[in-house]
Amino acid sequence: DGGITQSPKYLFRKEGQNVTLSCEQNLNHDAMYWYRQDPGQGLRLIYYSQIVNDFQKGDIAEGYSVSREKKESFPLTVTSAQKNPTAFYLCASSILGISGNTIYFGEGSWLTVV
Amino acid sequence: DAKTTQPNSMESNEEEPVHLPCNHSTISGTDYIHWYRQLPSQGPEYVIHGLTSNVNNRMASLAIAEDRKSSTLILHRATLRDAAVYYCILRAGVGIQGAQKLVFGQGTRLTINP
Numbered sequence: 561d562g563g564i565t566q567s568p569k570y571l572f573r574k575e576g577q578n579v580t581l582s583c584e585q586n587l588n589h590d591a592m593y594w595y596r597q598d599p600g601q602g603l604r605l606i607y608y609s610q611i612v613n614d615f616q617k618g619d620i621a622e623g624y625s626v627s628r629e630k631k632e633s634f635p636l637t638v639t640s641a642q643k644n645p646t647a648f649y650l651c652a653s654s655i656l657g658i659s660g661n662t663i664y665f666g667e668g669s670w671l672t673v674v
Numbered sequence: 675d676a677k678t679t680q681p682n683s684m685e686s687n688e689e690e691p692v693h694l695p696c697n698h699s700t701i702s703g704t705d706y707i708h709w710y711r712q713l714p715s716q717g718p719e720y721v722i723h724g725l726t727s728n729v730n731n732r733m734a735s736l737a738i739a740e741d742r743k744s745s746t747l748i749l750h751r752a753t754l755r756d757a758a759v760y761y762c763i764l765r766a767g768v769g770i771q772g773a774q775k776l777v778f779g780q781g782t783r784l785t786i787n788p
Contacts, residue, residue: 564717593776602761603718603778619777650717652776663710663776665717 562587566651566666572674573638573645581636581669583651589664590656592634596620597648597668606649609634610656638671646673678762683783686752694747694782696762701742706765709736709747711758712781718761721747757786 564585573579585592591610595603605618607626615626615634623642628634634653638645651666679697686692698707706725710718722729722736724745729736735748749756761781 595778602759602780605777608776648715652717654776662720662723663708663718665719668715668717670715 564651564653564664564666566649566669568669569667570670570672572672575673576640578637578639579671581638581649581651581671583634583636583666585632585634585651585653585664587653587664588631589653590631591654592628593652593654593663594618594624594626594634594636595650595652597650599648603650606636645671647671677777678764678779680760680762680779680782682780683785685785685787687787688754689751692749692752692756692784692786694749694760694762694784695744696746697744698762698764699743701764707736707738707742707745708763708765709734710761710763710778711756712761713758718778721760723765752784752786754786754788757784759783 567582571579593608594606596606597603604620606620606624607615607618609615609628612628612631615628623639625637649669649671652663654663655661706723708723709721711721712718722731722734724736724738728738737746759781761778763778
């Protein structure tokens with residue numbers, strides 16, 4: 561079945577460490593997105609990408625980095641510069657340029673700093 | 675970026691209709707109105723979308739004001755499984771090139787009483 565796979569579901573990070581969250585989609589979508597969600601809050605956009613080797617900062621990009629080396633993959637690295645990284649992270653994808661189409665989300669990844 | 679405004683929370687009773695409002699006064703002529711909902715610790719799922727005319731599907735109905743500055747998501751007979759956070763977002767129109775900076779607001783937390 562087509563969809564978006566995020567891994568790991570749960571991740572613990574020590575302070576000062578970088579961690580990478582994986583996001584893979586087999587929907588052949590051009591656009592991919594990363595959101596952060598804090599408990600009881602809405603989604604905030606971290607980064608988004610429309611094409612391989614290109615991506616743009618969202619509203620809260622500081623302390624995060626991404627890459628888009630393959631169409632189906634959009635990993636997010638939470639760096640040590642992100643001072644408060646504990647949150648729920650969501651990856652999404654969509655067809656580019658056709659706004660009537662659905663946005664698909666992964667199941668999310670919980671990151672906790674210990 | 676075009677923004678939407680929703681009430682923080684709403685409450686309804688099981689088997690009664692629910693009307694969830696969304697204001698989007700800065701909507702442009704080709705923006706689509708999308709609704710998603712999110713259960714705890716899950717990624718958002720698609721509910722419905724529309725451009726100008728009212729829309730119906732198996733999950734809900736979408737009523738769009740004539741001036742398109744507001745819309746209402748209608749759940750005809752709420753069940754306990756409809757308890758979720760509902761997000762109303764705008765997507766730039768067909769043919770818009772470049773990644774769409776999809777911005778989710780705080781959403782409306784819907785509580786269903788048995």
